Structures are given as C-alpha cells and as structure tokens.
Amino acid sequence: MGGAAFILPIILKIYRNGVNFMNYNISEKFKSLKPSAIREIFKSLGTPGAISFAAGNPNPDSFPVREMREIADEIFDKDASAALQYGITEGYTPLRELIKARLKRVYNIGAPDDELIIVTGGQQGIELTCKVMCNEGDVVLCENPSFIGALNAFRSLGAKLVGVPLNDDGIDVDKLENALKSNPKAKFLYTIPTFQNPAGITTTFEIRKKVLDLAKKYGILILEDNPYGDLRFKGDDVPTYKSLDTDGRVMYCGSFSKVLSAGMRIGFLCGNKELIQKIVVAKQVEDVHTNLMFQMICAKYIEKYDLDKHILEIRDMYRHKAELMISALEENMPKTVSFTRPEGGIFLWCSLPEGASLDQFIKKAGEKNVFVVPGTAFAADPDEPCRSFRLNYSMPSDEEIVKGIKILADICREL
Amino acid sequence: MGGAAFILPIILKIYRNGVNFMNYNISEKFKSLKPSAIREIFKSLGTPGAISFAAGNPNPDSFPVREMREIADEIFDKDASAALQYGITEGYTPLRELIKARLKRVYNIGAPDDELIIVTGGQQGIELTCKVMCNEGDVVLCENPSFIGALNAFRSLGAKLVGVPLNDDGIDVDKLENALKSNPKAKFLYTIPTFQNPAGITTTFEIRKKVLDLAKKYGILILEDNPYGDLRFKGDDVPTYKSLDTDGRVMYCGSFSKVLSAGMRIGFLCGNKELIQKIVVAKQVEDVHTNLMFQMICAKYIEKYDLDKHILEIRDMYRHKAELMISALEENMPKTVSFTRPEGGIFLWCSLPEGASLDQFIKKAGEKNVFVVPGTAFAADPDEPCRSFRLNYSMPSDEEIVKGIKILADICREL
Numbered sequence: 001m002g003g004a005a006f007i008l009p010i011i012l013k014i015y016r017n018g019v020n021f022m023n024y025n026i027s028e029k030f031k032s033l034k035p036s037a038i039r040e041i042f043k044s045l046g047t048p049g050a051i052s053f054a055a056g057n058p059n060p061d062s063f064p065v066r067e068m069r070e071i072a073d074e075i076f077d078k079d080a081s082a083a084l085q086y087g088i089t090e091g092y093t094p095l096r097e098l099i100k101a102r103l104k105r106v107y108n109i110g111a112p113d114d115e116l117i118i119v120t121g122g123q124q125g126i127e128l129t130c131k132v133m134c135n136e137g138d139v140v141l142c143e144n145p146s147f148i149g150a151l152n153a154f155r156s157l158g159a160k161l162v163g164v165p166l167n168d169d170g171i172d173v174d175k176l177e178n179a180l181k182s183n184p185k186a187k188f189l190y191t192i193p194t195f196q197n198p199a200g201i202t203t204t205f206e207i208r209k210k211v212l213d214l215a216k217k218y219g220i221l222i223l224e225d226n227p228y229g230d231l232r233f234k235g236d237d238v239p240t241y242k243s244l245d246t247d248g249r250v251m252y253c254g255s256f257s258k259v260l261s262a263g264m265r266i267g268f269l270c271g272n273k274e275l276i277q278k279i280v281v282a283k284q285v286e287d288v289h290t291n292l293m294f295q296m297i298c299a300k301y302i303e304k305y306d307l308d309k310h311i312l313e314i315r316d317m318y319r320h321k322a323e324l325m326i327s328a329l330e331e332n333m334p335k336t337v338s339f340t341r342p343e344g345g346i347f348l349w350c351s352l353p354e355g356a357s358l359d360q361f362i363k364k365a366g367e368k369n370v371f372v373v374p375g376t377a378f379a380a381d382p383d384e385p386c387r388s389f390r391l392n393y394s395m396p397s398d399e400e401i402v403k404g405i406k407i408l409a410d411i412c413r414e415l
Numbered sequence: 416m417g418g419a420a421f422i423l424p425i426i427l428k429i430y431r432n433g434v435n436f437m438n439y440n441i442s443e444k445f446k447s448l449k450p451s452a453i454r455e456i457f458k459s460l461g462t463p464g465a466i467s468f469a470a471g472n473p474n475p476d477s478f479p480v481r482e483m484r485e486i487a488d489e490i491f492d493k494d495a496s497a498a499l500q501y502g503i504t505e506g507y508t509p510l511r512e513l514i515k516a517r518l519k520r521v522y523n524i525g526a527p528d529d530e531l532i533i534v535t536g537g538q539q540g541i542e543l544t545c546k547v548m549c550n551e552g553d554v555v556l557c558e559n560p561s562f563i564g565a566l567n568a569f570r571s572l573g574a575k576l577v578g579v580p581l582n583d584d585g586i587d588v589d590k591l592e593n594a595l596k597s598n599p600k601a602k603f604l605y606t607i608p609t610f611q612n613p614a615g616i617t618t619t620f621e622i623r624k625k626v627l628d629l630a631k632k633y634g635i636l637i638l639e640d641n642p643y644g645d646l647r648f649k650g651d652d653v654p655t656y657k658s659l660d661t662d663g664r665v666m667y668c669g670s671f672s673k674v675l676s677a678g679m680r681i682g683f684l685c686g687n688k689e690l691i692q693k694i695v696v697a698k699q700v701e702d703v704h705t706n707l708m709f710q711m712i713c714a715k716y717i718e719k720y721d722l723d724k725h726i727l728e729i730r731d732m733y734r735h736k737a738e739l740m741i742s743a744l745e746e747n748m749p750k751t752v753s754f755t756r757p758e759g760g761i762f763l764w765c766s767l768p769e770g771a772s773l774d775q776f777i778k779k780a781g782e783k784n785v786f787v788v789p790g791t792a793f794a795a796d797p798d799e800p801c802r803s804f805r806l807n808y809s810m811p812s813d814e815e816i817v818k819g820i821k822i823l824a825d826i827c828r829e830l
Contacts, residue, residue: 024689027549065491073484084678261500265706291535
C-alpha cells in the first residue's frame with residue numbers, strides 16, 4: 001500500500017512527462033519568470049473577514065458608473081458599428097486629442113515633436129517601450145524597490161535589471177551615475193517619480209533635474225510612469241520629467257485605471273513621434289488596438305463631464321484614508337517601525353527594525369487574516385535582504401484600516 | 416532661392432537629429448519592422464466612392480448590437496464594481512467555462528490537461544505563444560503566404576521566419592519536412608488550417624494527420640490559429656489539429672472578432688496547462704488582463720442568447736457574398752487569372768498570370784479607387800516574387816462586389 005502510494009505518482013509523472021506529453025522547450029526568459037506575487041495574493045483573497053492591504057486597486061466608489069452607463073447606451077444607439085469594429089492601432093482619435101489637451105493644460109506636457117498612443121493599460125505602455133528599446137541582454141535601470149509589473153515586463157523581454165536605491169527624496173543620484181558608468185548597455189531608466197509604487201515617495205524637483213542631466217550625459221531614455229500623478233491630496237505638484245524634456249528623451253506613461261476604471265484597461269504613452277511610430281508597430285502585433293468602445297466612453301466622459309472635479313473627489317477619499325492609516329500607524333506601531341508619509345497615490349511603505357524577520361511578519365499577518373505585500377516582491381534583485389512591506393489604503397474600509405493596522409502593530413511588537 | 420530650399424531641410428535635419436533630439440538606439444528587432452501594409456491601407460480608406468476588398472473586418476451587420484446593449488446595461492446596473500475593477504489575468508471565469516464547453520461541444524477540443532486563457536484578441540494569443548516559446552534567433556515555421564499580423568508578431572520578438580509553400584489542399588508536407596530537417600532551432604509551426612488568411616484554403620484531414628506526425632517526429636509545437644472556423648458556409652467540417660492532439664502539442668487560438676465584435680478585442684488560447692501557465696505570466700506583464708466588461712458581455716451573450724444561431728446567420732450572409740464574388744470573378748476575369756473558392760471565412764486569393772506585374776495591377780486598381788492587398792504583404796520573405804493578391808468579401812456591399820470585380824477584371828485584361 002505504502003509502496004504503491006509512493007510509486008504511483010512517479011509512474012504518473014513518467015507517463016505525464018516522458019510518455020504522453022511533449023517536452024516544452026520554452027524560451028530562456030520564461031523558464032524562471034514567475035507570476036506576480038501580488039496578483040497571486042489578489043487571487044487568494046476572499047476568505048471571510050480577510051483584511052487586505054495588498055491590492056493596488058482603486059476604490060470602486062471612484063468609478064463613475066452612472067455616467068459611463070449613460071455614455072455606453074448613447075454609443076450603442078448612435079455609433080455601435082464603429083465602436084464594435086476594428087479601429088486603428090494609434091487609438092481613437094478624439095480620445096487622443098482630449099488627452100493631449102489635458103496633458104498640456106494640467107502638466108505642461110506636449111512638444112511639437114511629441115505624439116500620443118492609446119495602450120491597453122499603463123502596463124502595456126511599459127512593456128512596449130522596453131520591447132522597442134531593448135535587445136535581449138540590454139540593461140534597464142530602475143528604482144529599487146519598484147513596480148513588480150514593470151520589472152517582470154522587462155524580465156519577460158530578456159532585459160537585465162539594475163536597481164538603484166530609492167531615498168526619501170527620490171532615486172539616489174550618485175548611485176544612478178555609478179550604475180550608468182558600469183552599464184554601458186543601459187537603454188533607459190524606468191521611474192515612477194510621483195507617489196512611487198511601492199514606496200509612496202515623490203522625487204524632488206532638484207533630483208529630477210539631476211536625473212535628466214545624467215540621462216543626457218549617458219545617452220539614455222527616461223520612461224516616466226505616472227499612474228498616480230492625478231491623485232495628489234497634500235503638498236505641491238512637482239513638474240514631471242516629461243514637462244522638463246527638451247530633446248525627446250522622456251517617454252511618459254499615463255493611465256485611466258486610477259481615475260475612471262482599472263478593468264477597462266486604458267492607458268497612454270506620450271513621447272517623441274519617431275519613437276511612438278515604433279511603439280505603434282509593436283502594439284499592432286500585440287493586440288491590434290485597445291478596446292474601442294471603452295476608448296469612446298473615456299472620450300465622451302472627458303467631453304461631457306468634469307474629469308478634474310471627479311479627480312478632486314477621489315483625492316478627498318484617498319486623503320481621508322491615507323491620514324487614517326498614518327494616524328493608526330503613529331498610534332499603534334512601535335517606534336522602531338518606520339513608514340513613509342505619501343502626499344498622494346495609494347501606497348505607503350513600512351520598514352521593520354533591524355534584525356526583524358519579514359517572512360515571519362508576513363506569515364503571522366496572514367494567520368491573523370491581514371494581507372500585505374512583502375518588499376521582496378518589488379526588488380530588482382529578489383535575493384537581496386529586505387525588511388519592508390507595502391500597505392495599500394485605497395481599497396480597505398475605514399474600519400479595516402483601523403483594525404488591520406492594530407493587528408499588524410501587535411505582530412510587530414512580538415517580533 | 417533654389418539653394419536655400421535645398422539647404423534648409425538639411426539644416427533642419429541636423430537640428431532635428433544632431434542638435435536637438437536624442438538618438439534612439441532602438442532594438443535590432445524594431446529597426447527594420449514596418450507597420451502592417453493592411454492596417455496602413457485601412458487607415459487611408461474613406462475616400463468617397465472607394466471600393467475596398469482590402470479589409471479583414473467582419474461585416475458590422477453581424478454585431479448583435481441590441482443584445483450587447485441590453486447586457487451592458489444589466490452589468491452596469493448589477494455588477495459595475497466588479498466589471499470596472501481589475502480582474503485576474505486568466506480571464507473572467509464564467510466566460511472561460513462557457514468557451515471550454517462550446518469548444519468541447521462544437522470542436523471536440525479540450526483534454527483533461529488543457530487549460531484556457533482569455534487574450535486581447537487572437538493577435539495577442541499568437542504573440543504570447545511566440546514570446547513564451549522563442550529566444551531571439553529561434554525559428555518559426557509558417558505557411559507561405561500567411562497572416563501578416565502573426566508574421567510581424569514573430570519578427571517583433573526576434574524570431575526567424577521560415578515559410579513553407581501552401582498548396583490547394585494545405586501546407587506542402589514534403590517541404591515542411593525539409594524545413595524541419597534544415598532548421599533544428601524551429602520551435603513551432605504557425606498554421607491557419609481552416610479558411611486560411613490570406614488564401615482561403617482549408618488543409619485536408621489527410622494533410623493535417625501528416626503535419627501532426629511531422630510535428631511529433633521533429634519535436635515542435637503547432638500553433639493553430641482558427642479565427643474563421645465558425646464561418647463555414649459550404650462543404651464539411653475538417654477536424655481541428657487541437658481535436659487530434661494527444662500529447663499537448665497543439666496550442667489553439669480562437670477569437671470572437673468574427674462572430675460578435677472585433678473592436679472589443681477578445682480571443683482565447685487553449686493548450687496544455689503547463690504552457691498556459693507560462694502564457695498567463697506573459698500576459699500579466701503585457702496588459703494585466705483583457706477588458707473585463709466585454710468579457711462579461713461575451714459570457715452573458717453566450718448564456719442568454721443563441722451564439723450558434725447567430726453564427727448561422729453570419730454564415731448565410733458570407734455565403735451569399737462569397738458566391739457573388741466568385742460568380743463575378745468567373746464571369747469577368749480572363750481565364751489566365753486563377754482564384755481560390757473558399758468554403759468559409761472572409762477571403763479569397765487571386766493570382767495573375769505569369770509575366771504580369773503585381774505592382775502595376777495594384778497601382779492601376781488604386782487609381783480606379785479599388786483596393787486589394789498585394790500578396791507580398793503576406794510573404795514570409797517579402798523579397799520573393801509574387802503575383803497574387805487577397806480579396807475580402809465580408810465588408811463590401813453586393814453592389815461594390817459586382818462593380819469592383821469588373822474594374823479589377825478590366826485591369827487584368829490590360830496587363
């Protein structure tokens with residue numbers, strides 16, 4: 001009996017791998033690439049009573065459902081043949097024009113040689129930029145920690161990641177220069193300068209200017225990812241890299257995921273038209289174009305309603321939640337635990353004291369049904385030691401924030 | 416004056432490239448890759464009186480607009496928070512289950528070890544399969560001619576294309592074996608066995624069995640692209656490669672673009688779960704997931720309405736249009752011009768007699784405001800001589816078909 005139980009899986013494995021199924025000789029890039037830890041956590045949520053600070057989701061109360069329904073009906077009634085048919089890869093022209101106008105007005109973005117393409121969420125914008133820029137083995141520089149979805153996109157294209165530490169005022173400029181010196185095959189710097197994911201840090205204007213100078217000196221592009229830029233609830237705006245761009249050096253990636261709907265998958269890239277033309281070719285062979293009906297819904301929303309007013313309401317909601325989480329952390333956490341105080345966006349970054357075990361913390365939190373994302377998920381080099389974790393405040397309810405932070409604080413005291 | 420007119424562009428060019436703008440050191444793959452000729456033609460259509468046989472679009476009369484509007488309203492009313500929020504990369508679970516059930520019922524597709532993922536149109540399914548399978552420099556085998564969107568997707572990933580001639584009964588099996596022998600780095604065969612794009616040819620059952628045997632013998636995967644399989648309007652079904660698959664060797668790519676809506680961008684991949692797991696990782700970093708609202712619309716359409724009945728109506732429409740085009744060709748074309756007689760799908764393939772110039776034909780047709788796609792666009796090797804062009808019959812009106820074919824026939828007689 002014991003013998004059969006032992007042998008049967010082996011026989012099945014031989015049958016499975018050797019006899020019955022072909023051997024998949026997949027690409028080198030994908031042999032080691034694993035699904036994002038966050039998306040995997042996201043899937044396993046849903047146990048009753050679970051408190052999740054793990055998501056990167058906008059609060060569903062921020063979706064303008066009534067308005068979108070009304071617009072969708074109008075399109076179905078008047079323009080369904082176009083909305084349901086193939087469109088052009090560049091994106092729905094009225095939407096592109098509306099975004100360009102808003103970028104100019106709000107961010108002073110848009111030079112005469114710039115062009116804009118609609119992409120299937122900011123994620124596609126990031127991936128396409130790397131695809132067009134990098135051969136396998138080329139280097140991408142990034143903040144460390146950084147957005148795992150971007151890091152994995154670069155890995156999936158065979159690019160080599162070089163992380164540059166992130167300080168409280170932004171990327172470490174001296175270490176960036178060292179990295180540029182020692183990596184002549186670097187093609188671009190990927191950065192989330194505003195309300196960074198995962199750290200919630202905003203790079204100062206002074207550092208932005210220095211980074212731009214370094215990019216010029218070493219001849220690399222900057223991919224500026226700004227999905228949270230509209231969500232400032234405190235402090236003053238800092239100019240985007242793109243608004244400071246004088247030589248087509250910045251590719252700007254924006255998204256409607258955090259201000260209208262994440263599930264519709266609509267983002268955009270704005271950069272020099274020479275590069276955007278290549279991005280168009282890359283997108284054409286990836287998904288032909290982005291869902292057209294929702295591009296039209298976005299355009300009509302911007303035309304008919306007040307997107308800026310809608311964004312102000314989201315800022316109020318997130319200001320309240322961020323302040324609540326920060327107070328709860330200040331009141332409950334041992335002083336040895338540090339955390340960032342973001343002025344916008346949806347994340348903050350918490351660090352355990354020296355000697356504490358992140359693994360043990362994450363495990364204990366999970367046992368108490370509280371979920372956070374371990375900092376290791378955001379590391380350019382996943383083997384680096386890490387004592388930090390990411391907290392999201394856009395999704396949990398006020399009660400969950402207060403209760404969940406108390407639970408995490410209790411665990412920290414016991415570490 | 417003449418001198419200034421000569422020098423000014425040069426100065427501007429220096430200013431543009433040398434002084435003011437950075438040099439984009441883009442990837443080798445993208446240096447030579449151009450936008451699809453078809454998409455470019457598609458963009459320039461719209462001149463009044465133009466007759467286009469160039470599209471690959473479904474007829475907009477085939478979109479179930481009323482039903483989709485009704486379903487969209489229901490989702491906005493009852494499930495908007497979910498529909499507009501992030502979803503899982505694998506796709507909306509009810510839709511995946513409904514597609515699996517239909518594939519089983521209609522095509523006998525689906526082994527216990529198979530899994531299914533929703534993708535952003537069949538185009539993404541094709542691109543993702545290549546991304547997971549191929550390193551830069553690996554070989555992809557394809558029918559010659561073949562779907563340009565797929566060929567460019569493979570090129571965009573640095574794969575090397577090796578075309579195998581397509582005969583009237585399907586891919587040339589002997590030449591396929593030669594190609595397999597001389598390309599040990601071949602990773603998979605890309606094939607559209609049913610109502611092929613661009614040729615309209617369906618590979619016979621006998622040839623499919625031989626191709627599958629060769630794939631086993633040489634250890635390669637088959638990527639079966641079947642966007643038109645539901646659109647048979649004549650003759651008998653031929654089993655898909657996937658339904659004959661015994662060892663997880665076939666990745667099947669399907670799409671709703673030709674039966675519900677192309678603009679919504681929803682397709683699917685069905686293959687061995689080991690490979691689908693890698694595809695999930697690849698998709699996660701490409702666009703996180705496919706537009707969720709439209710995944711839900713598809714699911715509810717299949718649940719509430721009769722997709723098979725809807726497809727029968729589309730078949731009737733396309734049978735009529737195909738027969739009309741074939742009669743017009745038979746009546747008008749000189750006998751030296753040959754063409755395929757498809758039993759389904761949306762294309763047929765026309766070949767000029769030996770010695771005729773395709774370029775001249777295309778040019779003259781354009782001058783008469785009739786647009787077709789030159790066969791060169793579909794060649795694995797674009798420098799190969801070609802005398803064929805693709806005709807689409809799903810989009811033009813009956814009048815346009817009759818009038819346009821007469822114009823093309825007149826041009827052929829003058830070549």
